[in-house]
Amino acid sequence: MAKAVPQIDYERCVKCARCALWCPMSHLTMTLVDPADPERPYPEKTGSVCIGCGQCAKECPAEAIRMIRFGG
């Protein structure tokens, strides 16, 4: 089980899709519709497994993803 999960700051997100492209588990998808700009959705966490690898946060050019740690 993952010891960290990504938290997305939508104020910072520029919708570049890098997080979704780089996620090895397809946990992030560009499917969260922005009512103000429906053609360009935000990333969102899905039901698939997240292994807590942090790749999404590493690839984000806007520092919009923070890995939240929990447990030991």
Ligand code: SF4
């Ligand atoms: S931490 Fe890894 S598995 Fe989880 S969403 Fe980010 S890239 Fe995907």
Ligand code: SF4
């Ligand atoms: S990589 Fe960062 S800026 Fe790009 S879509 Fe993901 S969270 Fe938004």
